[in-house]
Amino acid sequence: MSLEQTKAEGSASILFVTLGCAKNEVDTDRMRSLLLRAGYEEASEAEEADAVIVNTCSFLASATSESIERTLELAEANTEGVRNRPIVMCGCVPSRYGDDLPAELPEVAAFVRADAEDGIVSVMDGVLGRESAVPAAVGSSAGPLAEPLRTVEGASAYVKISDGCDRFCSFCAIPYIRGRYASRPYAEIEPEVLALAKSGVREFVLIGQDTGIWGRDLGEGDTLASLLTRLAKVVRPFGAWLRVLYLQPEGMTDELVAAIRDTPEVLPYIDIPIQHCNARVLKSMNRSGSAEEFSELFARLRSEIPGMVLRTTGLVGFPGETEEEYEELLDFIQKEEFDYTSVFSYSREEGTRGAEMDGQIDEDVKLERAQGLIDIAEELGFSATAKHVGEVVDVIIDGIDTDGETPELIGHTWFQAPDCDGAVHIPEGEACVGDVVRVRLTESFCYELEGEIVTDEEA
Numbered sequence: 001m002s003l004e005q006t007k008a009e010g011s012a013s014i015l016f017v018t019l020g021c022a023k024n025e026v027d028t029d030r031m032r033s034l035l036l037r038a039g040y041e042e043a044s045e046a047e048e049a050d051a052v053i054v055n056t057c058s059f060l061a062s063a064t065s066e067s068i069e070r071t072l073e074l075a076e077a078n079t080e081g082v083r084n085r086p087i088v089m090c091g092c093v094p095s096r097y098g099d100d101l102p103a104e105l106p107e108v109a110a111f112v113r114a115d116a117e118d119g120i121v122s123v124m125d126g127v128l129g130r131e132s133a134v135p136a137a138v139g140s141s142a143g144p145l146a147e148p149l150r151t152v153e154g155a156s157a158y159v160k161i162s163d164g165c166d167r168f169c170s171f172c173a174i175p176y177i178r179g180r181y182a183s184r185p186y187a188e189i190e191p192e193v194l195a196l197a198k199s200g201v202r203e204f205v206l207i208g209q210d211t212g213i214w215g216r217d218l219g220e221g222d223t224l225a226s227l228l229t230r231l232a233k234v235v236r237p238f239g240a241w242l243r244v245l246y247l248q249p250e251g252m253t254d255e256l257v258a259a260i261r262d263t264p265e266v267l268p269y270i271d272i273p274i275q276h277c278n279a280r281v282l283k284s285m286n287r288s289g290s291a292e293e294f295s296e297l298f299a300r301l302r303s304e305i306p307g308m309v310l311r312t313t314g315l316v317g318f319p320g321e322t323e324e325e326y327e328e329l330l331d332f333i334q335k336e337e338f339d340y341t342s343v344f345s346y347s348r349e350e351g352t353r354g355a356e357m358d359g360q361i362d363e364d365v366k367l368e369r370a371q372g373l374i375d376i377a378e379e380l381g382f383s384a385t386a387k388h389v390g391e392v393v394d395v396i397i398d399g400i401d402t403d404g405e406t407p408e409l410i411g412h413t414w415f416q417a418p419d420c421d422g423a424v425h426i427p428e429g430e431a432c433v434g435d436v437v438r439v440r441l442t443e444s445f446c447y448e449l450e451g452e453i454v455t456d457e458e459a
């Protein structure tokens, strides 16, 4: 049967609902691409959909609950509405709780684990009773799509360079959900980046659970540094940027630091989630390092990459964390003057070693500690943002807000990771989404900046 014949049967339309992190957005993009290639259409709202795919998150117990609640809401709309749309649950919740789910959630037509999402076409064909035009791929080895289709809105695209994690931090369920670390080969990443650059993407955000060790499971010479230098050549003709998120401290090799310093396309934006700085707490988390080692690392980075922006993550309330150890983390974050700090309060995740540990901390203490760290993170972050006022920077336009009296351009610059940090607001000026404009930053408020477009002469 040909693709044309399948389309002639009448296209079925699918609503995609994505929960969780950027990695899930990328996975949804890939499923969407496979389904569109097989003749399906995308529905923009539930009312017009023939089926719904919910790509779920299970990083934390709260994310699992949200994923299940959202699925049940959609199922409820099914029973209230006139149409019966099958609901397919994908991603982290089926990966984590696979065997228990069919009995627990009879409302769901099919469950697809994260490592089986490349078989989504045959799953949807099955639940909708259609014949497939495209042979179903098996497992996660479907390889690059002939034409990598991505439905990126705006001018930034996440590119997943690896999946899974080998570190087994004792608070984290990811290795049990996503499996062992697996790098995506360069031969798969490069055509995706090239196709996206040709379609207008101006910033590539490279993501994975542990980006710094990319390539370790591939051939000799495959390192994140080599990936960055090769991708820089691909994006150079398009004037696009490369940004890397989720570097673990151990991944910051001299080769990588040099690649970031010497490759103009790679933004000097370093995201290293330390989680804590106290050596005992880190060991209990099954992580390595200490305040001294981290200080040394950040000093080396600051001297090698002057003017870089530093982002981290702090986790408070881990079992056994004393008040003194918590205070040590506060002092460390303050002393290192991180530009951005994400704060998590420890969540007792089923199946992890941390969940079995003695010394679990009361919820109200954890929340209090998290708020203490948020206060410091905001003080540092707002002040770091304000320091950029007066600079003239390139801004990628991400969207246009038409709610006010006059349209406002909204974009971000090199020191703002999209969806993570603040944005640049330009109340006056004309540009399209995807344009890169020169902007003088005139004011700051919290993590946000305001600016005006300038010409090259004015800059």
Ligand code: SF4
Binding pocket: 165, 166, 167, 168, 169, 172, 173, 174, 175, 209, 210, 248
């Ligand atoms: S490095 Fe640790 S926290 Fe990050 S995904 Fe791996 S196990 Fe989880």
